[in-house]
Amino acid sequence: MGRNPVTWLGSPTFPDAARRSLGDTQLRGNLRKATTTIRGKRESAVAELDDWEQLRRAGEAVKDxxxxxxxxxxxxxxxxxxxxxxxxxxxxxxxxxxxxxxxxxxxxxxxxxxxxxxxxxxxxxxxxxxxxxxxxxxxxxxxxxxxxxxxxxxxxxxxxxxxxxxxxxxxxxxxxxxxxxxxxxxxxxxxxxxxxxxxxxxxxxxxxxxxxxxxxxxxxxxxxxxxxxxxxxxxxxxxxxxxxxxxxxxxxxxxxxxxxxxxxxxxxxxxxxxxxxxxxxxxxxxxxxxxxxxxxxxxxSTLADEVGRQALRCIRCSACLNVCPVYERTGGQAYGSVYPGPIGAILAPQLAGDLHDEQAASLPYASSLCGACYEVCPVRINIPEVLTHLRAEVVEAKGKRTPEAMAMSAAAWVFGSRRRYEAAQKAGSLTRLLARGGNLSSLPWPGSKWTDTRDAPVVPKESFRTWWRRNRG
Amino acid sequence: MGSARDEILGRIRAVERPESPPAPRDYDRVRHADDPVALLAERIADYRATVYRAAARELPYRIAERLDGRGTIAAPADVPGEWRVPGVSWLTDDPPLGVSDLEEADGVLSGCAVAIAETGTIVLDAGRAQGRRVLTLVPDYHLCVVHADQIVVSVPEAIERLDPAGPLTFISGPSATSDIELDRVEGVHGPRTLEVLLAA
The missing domain is CATH 3.40.50.10420 (NagB/RpiA/CoA transferase-like)
Structure with a gap:
């Protein structure tokens, strides 16, 4: 059996592809115009039917x-x-x-x-x-x-x-x-x-x-x-x-x-x-x-996944693409599959069936989990639910040696004892020394992985536990 | 390796699947409209097709009015005799017309099986006065006659009336596309002009 062509061979991972398409102002203009038009029209077409919700539930049940x-x-x-x-x-x-x-x-x-x-x-x-x-x-x-x-x-x-x-x-x-x-x-x-x-x-x-x-x-x-x-x-x-x-x-x-x-x-x-x-x-x-x-x-094989199988209810209407804030900004080609947008992010990796493939594994992260896709889906596919489910599977597939897995097991060790937890909190408030204007905008590695693209809030001087002990204890 | 059929069915059967309850059908299967004919006319017109109304007995005059000056008009073999008005030359699908004959025709006249008021849709089922699918596809102009008793209000009422055996074509306005900037433009491959004559 050959490679499943549902994702395009040689496509970059979603974050890399997205970074590239975000720089294309023509693309963003075209998409904003088209999706804004269709969003408004869909809303009025749907509002015309008083029984829309019942129809959605019937559609969901028939597909199930x-x-x-x-x-x-x-x-x-x-x-x-x-x-x-x-x-x-x-x-x-x-x-x-x-x-x-x-x-x-x-x-x-x-x-x-x-x-x-x-x-x-x-x-x-x-x-x-x-x-x-x-x-x-x-x-x-x-x-x-x-x-x-x-x-x-x-x-x-x-x-x-x-x-x-x-x-x-x-x-x-x-x-x-x-x-x-x-x-x-x-x-x-x-x-x-x-x-x-x-x-x-x-x-x-x-x-x-x-x-x-x-x-x-x-x-x-x-x-x-x-x-x-x-x-x-x-x-x-x-x-x-x-x-x-x-x-x-x-x-x-x-x-x-x-x-x-x-x-x-x-x-x-x-x-x-x-x-x-x-x-x-x-x-x-x-x-x-x-x-x-x-x-x-x-x-x-998608059918065999209890949570993921709901993606098979899809009737390819593309309403979820048109309301998705991520799709509107990155465009469809960034998803590296004929199925782009929110539905693509859950359908393409499941059909491809290989979460060790970096590109397929990056797709469940192509979402802010805002839930607009679920709201408009005519067969009520809970896309955010499947996205988080697939993220867990991606992490699982990566094994125990990734930085993320190691950070998580370190956190488990810290949370496992009160003494270690309080010591970590004290260490955390030291990061205040790096803060400017109430935000942390550049942490040393590995914190830089986070602060390269966003600010982190400053950790308070004193933890709640210390404050409680000082005032009420 | 077994056959693809056995393997696919086997993969499905190997999955533990929960029983599913019967689908709820509490949506409106029948909808009410005070004046279904007027609703149909309004909804068809929304697609930028043109709608004309005719009292049943003046139907032939109205057909003649619409076809006047249009030249050659194709028609299924079983359209009612009174629809074959003078003033145009008739191209009857008996023996079956070739595609090139239809390319030459200036238009086609047909009836329909069902019309859905709420969505402005006419449905052809290859039954009486409708003929083969190709007849109403290749000519650039389509005049379709709808009788009052063929009109239903909702989609479920139409599905119930239709016979799945024959080939069906649902037509909602003239050929159109939304492929350029998601904006609807009329006139691509199907008949670019659709006129509907409501005999009611």
Whole structure:
């Protein structure tokens, strides 16, 4: 089994990457503008529904039911899709999923495929794997086109090119055969329409992800805005859908919850422009060959973690990114994964499954634990809880020889006896000699590790215990 | 090494998972609106689609008014005869039209299965007067007729009415994107002009 590509090979740890992106004023400006807009809109879209809280609780409970009975629902989905003429494949990891898809594309003699935006295929690095196999994967979602043509990396779950403003997009689109003549979003959208039209009409194979898959009926759901999804899901002869195993929903009725939660949380609309739902193959209408690839890639090991498994409830709305003060300042690429922001900080390291990896281990620290993400999450994932849980696991994985672990065991020794504790307090008040203006701004090593980036408060002259003994004792 | 299927299912079964209680369904499954037709019209218009209203008996005149001067209009084979108004040339999906025929068409006329007032959504289920999905996708102009008895207020009411067997398309306004600075702009790949005729 190879390395899980959910985190990007060679990415710096989060603090290093964050320091770099904080220096990019253009990036910070773009992000502040975009996230401020969407935050306001989401609030009013949500406020319109009096039963929002009940919907969130229903969404949470349905997803917990999915996780509790995942094997049953997956078998049910497989049976329903097969019964309606689809073919179901299973992939343990990224490598296996990529091989399955490449083989299917080759069977159709295609050297070009059109793609609907999909987190699962981005997670497994499908485009790169197809390119290695001689197949061109053409992204058709506007933001993905911006990322692909800009030879860039995504920085947001819903809008992978959120870090680009209109002027930058116009520049990237200058390489199109029919480039836009202004940076008006309308002109940019028009340029993308022309660029992709011919590709849609000639493609033999399309590849999509799935927002939901209904076990009872075999219905696959793709939620989108532009119509590129409809094009891919309707015109080509063959459709291959890659779906994370946790995306299954038990019953048809469950869609009534998620088709309310998702659009209002993600694009902050009452409903997104287009939602396509299909079951297997419909004779004479749309693709006549349908393949569903069910992807594990770290999901079952995430399921095994009692606290961490709630991350698998995620419906990829990205509301948590838009409210996160850390994300707004560092941008998505600092997280070094297709899953950035608060959800990425708990999902990426769990899917990657290796907390000895420095970069993955740095992600649970990419948060101030303010809790805004939990408040907006439509399926009530307690992200701060999982973050602290993962931090504990990171510390555990580091073993007993790190400075942090040694400091902690020294502290345990000090706290273990009254005499040692009081002696330490006295020693602590000596640091007053280093203070200027009520703050300690530069301590000698190892205290400098703390004071390099922040001040420490001055320790009082006298501890409470000494004061008590002097006055009341 | 066993099959991927067995291994994945085995990994899941090896995890001790707590029983989960049935999901609470205390959200509003049915919502009330004083005038569902007016609500639908208002919400569709919010997406910058255009809404027209017609009394049932004047429907053909209203269709003719909308299509006047538009040239070639594609239509599913089973649209009601009275919808095929004179003044345009009709391109019927029987035998099935090719994609290039649809590229040439100036628009498409269809009915719908359900409309959701609260979200301004029309849903096509490939049933009567709707045809194959490609018909309402490739032409740049879509005129959709909605009858009063097809309108529900909430999303749950719509899900209950729909048959999951057929391919479904939920349409809320014309094709749009929020990908540039998270601001909604109409007109990308789907029909850039959506007009809805409410026959009620």
């Amino acid at each position: 039911d999915v996780l509790a009975n995942l094997d049953t629902y997956l078998e049910r989905l497989e049976a329903a899709v097969s019964e309606r003429g689809g073919v179901v494949h299973w992939a343990r990891d990224a490598e296996e999923a990529n091989r399955i898809v490449l083989d299917l594309v080759r069977q159709e003699d295609a050297d070009e495929v059109v793609k609907v935006k999909s987190m699962a295929t981005a997670e497994i690095g499908l485009n790169e794997a197809l390119a290695d196999g001689g197949v061109d994967a053409i992204e058709t979602d506007l933001a993905e086109v911006i990322v692909q043509l800009g030879e860039d990396r995504p920085s947001h779950i819903l809008v992978p090119a959120i870090h680009r403003n209109r002027a930058e997009i116009k520049e990237i689109f200058a390489q199109m055969p029919d480039p836009p003549d202004s940076d008006d979003p309308r002109a940019l959208a028009e340029a993308a329409r022309k660029y992709l039209r011919r590709k849609f009409l000639s493609a033999k194979v399309a590849i999509s992800g799935a927002n939901f898959g209904v076990a009872d009926t075999g219905s696959i759901v793709v939620v989108e805005s532009e119509g590129n999804g409809r094009m891919c899901l309707t015109l080509p002869e063959t459709l291959i859908t890659v779906m994370g195993v946790e995306k299954v929903l038990p019953r048809w009725q469950d869609l009534e919850v998620f088709l309310q939660l998702l659009p209002r949380s993600s694009t902050a609309e009452r409903m997104n422009p287009y939602t396509s739902i299909w079951s297997g193959v419909t004779p004479g209408d749309g693709p006549q060959k349908f393949h569903l690839v069910l992807l594990d890639n770290g999901r079952t």
